[in-house]
Amino acid sequence: MSARVLAVRLDSDGDVLLTGPAVRALAAAHGRVDLLVSAQGQQAARLLPGVTDVLRFDAPWSGYAPPSFDGAAVTALVDTLRRRHYDEVVVFTSFHQSPLPMALLARLAGVPRVAATSEDYPGALLDVRHRRPDGLHEVEAALDLAQAAGAELPPGDDGRLALRRPLPLPPRALPPAPFVVVHPGASVPARAPRPDDARAYVAALADAGWDVVVTGGPGERELAAHVAGGSPRAVDLAGRTSLAELAAVLDAAACVVVGNTGPAHLAAAVGTPVVSLFAPVVPADRWAPYGVPTVLLGDQGAACRATRARECPVAGHPCLASVTPAQVLDAVAHLTGCERAFGPFSVPAPGQKSAHNDPTGVVA
Numbered sequence: 001m002s003a004r005v006l007a008v009r010l011d012s013d014g015d016v017l018l019t020g021p022a023v024r025a026l027a028a029a030h031g032r033v034d035l036l037v038s039a040q041g042q043q044a045a046r047l048l049p050g051v052t053d054v055l056r057f058d059a060p061w062s063g064y065a066p067p068s069f070d071g072a073a074v075t076a077l078v079d080t081l082r083r084r085h086y087d088e089v090v091v092f093t094s095f096h097q098s099p100l101p102m103a104l105l106a107r108l109a110g111v112p113r114v115a116a117t118s119e120d121y122p123g124a125l126l127d128v129r130h131r132r133p134d135g136l137h138e139v140e141a142a143l144d145l146a147q148a149a150g151a152e153l154p155p156g157d158d159g160r161l162a163l164r165r166p167l168p169l170p171p172r173a174l175p176p177a178p179f180v181v182v183h184p185g186a187s188v189p190a191r192a193p194r195p196d197d198a199r200a201y202v203a204a205l206a207d208a209g210w211d212v213v214v215t216g217g218p219g220e221r222e223l224a225a226h227v228a229g230g231s232p233r234a235v236d237l238a239g240r241t242s243l244a245e246l247a248a249v250l251d252a253a254a255c256v257v258v259g260n261t262g263p264a265h266l267a268a269a270v271g272t273p274v275v276s277l278f279a280p281v282v283p284a285d286r287w288a289p290y291g292v293p294t295v296l297l298g299d300q301g302a303a304c305r306a307t308r309a310r311e312c313p314v315a316g317h318p319c320l321a322s323v324t325p326a327q328v329l330d331a332v333a334h335l336t337g338c339e340r341a342f343g344p345f346s347v348p349a350p351g352q353k354s355a356h357n358d359p360t361g362v363v364a
Contacts, residue, residue: 003087013044014262022142024050029151043243081109091116115149160291161269170248175211178254185220186261204325206233273335295331
């Protein structure tokens with residue numbers, strides 16, 4: 001049945017990308033799906049297939065550095081939802097977040113049906129109270145909520161991450177293929193490698209004969225310049241690409257070396273293999289790159305495990321400091337089809353929940 005649906009994901013670009021398959025399921029079921037995101041998720045939202053319109057709201061209950069409460073902004077959002085006459089709002093959240101503030105605003109706007117995943121008692125705020133099954137990746141959990149709301153992926157949709165095509169042309173500064181991308185920053189500092197370690201990875205890749213592209217956002221220019229280290233085989237593109245242009249760079253790359261941050265999921269969305277420098281502050285089985293060949297590096301049993309820390313709580317950042325340049329080289333060689341053996345490797349298909357209960361790819 002056709003309906004006007006609003007999907008909500010008030011997080012960063014990476015989180016929005018992970019919700020993409022669920023948004024496609026809603027679009028297949030209802031025809032029109034708008035997406036409400038924060039400023040940090042707008043670029044990703046505009047890249048998602050199935051999205052008709054993108055709305056912005058910076059929620060005071062979500063994000064790495066949430067804004068102060070702004071009553072006028074809340075009132076304006078409720079007015080916007082009321083004017084648009086949505087038939088349903090589906091609120092997507094991470095496993096540790098509550099959808100209930102957004103559900104309340106939807107009720108104030110007169111939306112007749114609200115669906116969300118909630119462990120907290122929702123009272124009369126939710127018509128569909130979804131309970132997340134154990135063992136699901138974030139992509140699968142969002143799809144499970146969409147299914148509970150009555151939406152399924154259409155035939156032929158494999159449930160992987162995807163972007164609208166065509167992508168823009170990549171910058172002219174790119175070296176000829178094949179090259180490796182190293183993205184040293186992260187929106188959450190605890191999930192990024194130490195700058196000197198990332199610099200050592202770039203130097204080792206260059207010494208091994210790889211051309212390397214170092215990427216980053218506008219606020220990461222100094223970091224990227226340090227990581228590139230003046231190597232003649234390293235191209236520094238930090239601050240010089242939009243998210244869509246970064247997707248084009250990742251699409252052209254042989255492999256991406258990146259922490260648990262948005263560009264890891266952007267690489268997955270264009271089908272590029274990922275060397276995932278994964279700090280275990282959140283569980284890898286929920287947040288590792290989805291549906292692409294991946295090698296997971298980092299001490300998953302480190303003391304920071306499952307703390308959800310935003311700043312590293314352990315001196316020396318040992319979970320990622322333990323990753324050596326040799327390990328990164330071996331992982332890149334493995335993912336790009338070189339002959340150096342890295343060990344057992346398997347690529348789980350989307351929806352294989354057991355594959356996400358075990359480490360994704362190879363843990364070293």
